[in-house]
Amino acid sequence: MSQTKPQPAIGKAQRLLASLVLLALLVQVLLFFVGLDDPIHRIKVLWGKKLEERRAIVWQPGSALKAIAERFPPASRLYLMYPQPLVHWNSVYYFYPRLVTVTMTNATYRTDGEYAAWNERPTESWLITNGFNYVMNFKNGGQVWEVRPGIGAELSQAEDTNASQ
């Protein structure tokens, strides 16, 4: 609008609407502390603690899996039996570059139903042929076997034990 032309006077309604807009914005600005609650709580809880302590606070399963993963050499390959979705997915991250897998058949596991139907107990020959070093069973609290001749019998024994529990 040109600055030289006379401009219409501001009506009461317009002033009221403008005031309402500004008032609402002021309220939103002054609610800034609502969003600060989350980071300030984080800082208060984590301040002064060591990294792994902080990890255990913010994501306990991640902290536990990282501790387990670090017991294995970086180049190791692990086969996970009876995976649960959360444990499997987090294991892939926390174990890397250690390779973990739950399948001999390149199967897709995505839904709870697919995980519940898991039935891929590895054979001894398959583990040795594919260069796996360890087998971990999530069903009985994370028991670990080193892959060596005769492991097939041990795995099936563990299976029987679990079946009877």
Added chain:
Amino acid sequence: MPLNNLPLELFAIAVILAAGAAVFCAVVRDLGHYARWERIAYCYPLGLAALGTPMFLLSYFGVHLDVVVITGIAIVSLVVVAATRRVSPRKFWQAGAVARQPAQPFTEFEWLLFAIIVFSLGARTMASLLAPLNDWDGVCVWGIKAKVLFYDTVKTSDYFYKPEYAFSHPNYPLLWPFMYAWVCTVLGNWDDLGMLILNPVNLIVFSALMYWTLRRYVTRTVALAVTAIMASLPALVHYAECGQADVTLMLMFGASLFCLFDWMNHRRRDSLWLSAFLMGGALFTKQEGQIVFAALLCAGGVYVFVAQRSNWKPLLGQVVMFAVIAVIWALPWLLFQRGIKDWSWDFSGVSLSAIRWNQIPKLVQVLFANAVNWNNQVHLPKWNILWPILAFCLLVNRSVWRCPWVCLLIVFVIHAIGISCVFLASRWDITLPALEIAMERFTFVMLTPLWLILAKCADDAWTIWKKPPASEAAPVIGGANRPSSPRAVARGA
């Protein structure tokens, strides 16, 4: 607080800035069009986009991320561009300083707004420096990709082809994982705390770019107020710590949108090329980048045909060029992505024919609840009263319904429709518990054009409110553009 890695982390960021500075200097002829710190802020998203594609190509051919190689690419590019364009560091720093008028000192209210911005960003930064990677998508979608790219390469890893990894969406773009891997490469080991230094930088840079963009069109008080609202928005502050790509997309999309809007207002082709390059980066950041790309393209088209009827041919050519640049920069990834089978149960195989049209009423209910609920399902606050304010502003303000401001609304609407179609075509239940968390992340990206709209409405209201009633002349609410800011006048913009 562990700060021993901070120098190396800052070095990683400096390399990103150097790569971005090379692009900025190559594209922008009139450096003085941008404020000093605005230029530096633009270098960050430009650097992300500039390094992402070369990193991907190197990894595709089996070359591991390497500090010397990546730093060399950034530095050599910057030196070549600076020599060709004759831009010295001093010129880059001082461009436009002579023409600029000395700024008025802050008022008490402006100091308050500034303090809110600094305090919000500072709190988030501190929290990010303390908390290692922990959120679900951060670990299982983005973190795993970053780890693969750190220890391996795209060529040598079987990550992209194993159905077992379907849960982590191997077909999702890699720009952000590459940046995490880059910081870890500089640090010399996998450090899922150190790499998160980039998270607060994203939000800080976005805040800076938004403030300077707003300053072109509104008063300083309004620009500070809207920036303060954005910087302290609960949902955004929360997700700024997470290891996900949404805030990164918001930054790339936002920077691209700000440049596109500058082109609409000033017809500066430089701005459009910057926008295109940044959009190429957005396409390589998230799948959602394709939706925002379509939204910007449509907004550009509408601007050409609605606002520029007499001069539409060259402008249309520029919009086409915008699309070409963006797609070319993301093309290596887009081609590679076509070869990755999508095994995921929720989005695989979705198409237009899969849209559940009968679920639209339920989706509308979910969208409404997402906008007005104070807390989300994990009891974190969301938007305060932002959405009712936005709705009210759009109702009472007329000027934002005119070009080019209406183009911002078009961007928002197309983005929202695109995201809605994705939800309707997915296998997710259309319920608030199922969609809310994902919807929050989509929503703050969608908010980007609305920040400009909100600022315009606030500025119009502020202009009216400052004037004495009736006796003196004043613009009608939404009825007139305010005179250019002193800075814009000084620059001859």
